[in-house]
Amino acid sequence: MSQWTTVKRCRACGIGRICPVAREGRRTRYRTMELEIPSQVEIPTCDRCGAEWLDRQTARAIDRAMEPVYRQTLRAVWGEVMRKLTAQTSMRKVEQALGLSEGYLSKVANGRSEPSVELISNLGLIARDVKARLREIDGIWHRVASRTAGSARPAPRRGDGRRRPTAA
Numbered sequence: 001m002s003q004w005t006t007v008k009r010c011r012a013c014g015i016g017r018i019c020p021v022a023r024e025g026r027r028t029r030y031r032t033m034e035l036e037i038p039s040q041v042e043i044p045t046c047d048r049c050g051a052e053w054l055d056r057q058t059a060r061a062i063d064r065a066m067e068p069v070y071r072q073t074l075r076a077v078w079g080e081v082m083r084k085l086t087a088q089t090s091m092r093k094v095e096q097a098l099g100l101s102e103g104y105l106s107k108v109a110n111g112r113s114e115p116s117v118e119l120i121s122n123l124g125l126i127a128r129d130v131k132a133r134l135r136e137i138d139g140i141w142h143r144v145a146s147r148t149a150g151s152a153r154p155a156p157r158r159g160d161g162r163r164r165p166t167a168a
């Protein structure tokens with residue numbers, strides 16, 4: 001019982017045939033980043049115009065291949081951010097500002113815990129201007145704390161009680 005393999009025509013150019021292709025240089029957005037798809041992953045591709053046709057199976061294969069690439073890239077970003085941070089402040093100060101338990105950052109640094117994307121995003125923002133960002137974060141907690149403590153006070157001030165100096 002033999003069967004003809006169906007040749008799929010490309011719907012983009014109408015001429016080329018679609019065959020599985022594994023090659024370098026293909027990129028895709030995976031979660032927060034655009035990353036290179038590992039070269040061994042086969043994607044149905046038109047042999048004439050190069051259009052890629054993702055079926056569900058291919059999409060799943062790409063996802064499986066991207067997960068370790070993503071983790072590895074997150075680790076690299078983490079390392080870069082932590083180098084910037086620790087050059088300017090202590091891990092403890094950062095842990096306190098973000099409400100992390102003491103020693104959590106070194107636990108992640110030692111590979112005993114995986115950093116979340118949210119944590120890396122926050123650390124990345126802080127690393128851009130460590131002193132200013134830590135002061136701002138501290139200000140958030142401080143404002144909330146003083147507002148809660150002052151709930152028995154009379155009416156709040158009009159507006160936000162602050163005014164930027166107007167430009168001349």
Ligand SMILES: [Zn+2]
Pocket residue numbers: 010011012013014015016046047048049050051
């Ligand atoms: Zn085509």
